[in-house]
Amino acid sequence: MTADALLCRLDGLQGRAPKWRAICPAHQSQHGTRSLAIGEADDGRLLVHCFAGCDAQAIVAAVGLELADLFPTKLIGHGAADQFRPRIRQPWSVRDVIAALRGELMVAYVLLGAVAAGTPPNDDDRERAGIAMERIAHFLAELDHAA
Ligand SMILES: [Zn+2]
The missing domain is CATH 1.10.287 (Helix Hairpins)
Incomplete structure (x- = not known):
């Protein structure tokens, strides 16, 4: 998944690649505080952190995504994403x-x-x-x- 697919689901988005802040979708934000930090790693992985303490699972679930969606498609089946989603066979090029x-x-x-x-x-x-x-x-x- 690309950063845009996550970012377009968040309110109060600020910043620009590879770092953004937004209103955390997983908890009731006071005064629209942007307690959610989103970062895009060099390998395309998306990192989310809520300063109010919501875990990543709750954050992505609140916008209808899964943890596996934080990984770029090409990483699925090659490491970290394995624990979240069964291996998906990539089509040949x-x-x-x-x-x-x-x-x-x-x-x-x-x-x-x-x-x-x-x-x-x-x-x-x-x-x-x-x-x-x-x-x-x-x-x-x-x-x-x-x-
Ligand atoms: Zn939160």
Whole structure:
């Protein structure tokens, strides 16, 4: 999640990246005191601190978010966020899929080249072609979901 998604849910917002103050949504603020500090860490993680003592869980829950939302999407599944949310499989990037496809397409290219030149495939070739087909089908399916 980006900082904006949290910030747009808070009242009395002041400051600018990477530090803001706002009215804490988790407790009844006196005179609109901005007791909530929000910070954005270098890795994109959002830090929230209420000077009146509300815990982070209560703060995010008060605006309809979860603790896991304080972590940038790319960190989910790689460390700290694991304790808050089950691992989410990230889609492959188009670049990853193309890199994976390249090797299998090269196998197919070589095999097809041999066949086109009149060399019948042997058992090893057939087996490798079968593996290449499965992998290419798998990578093409990844490509449909690739980011
Ligand atoms: Zn509070």
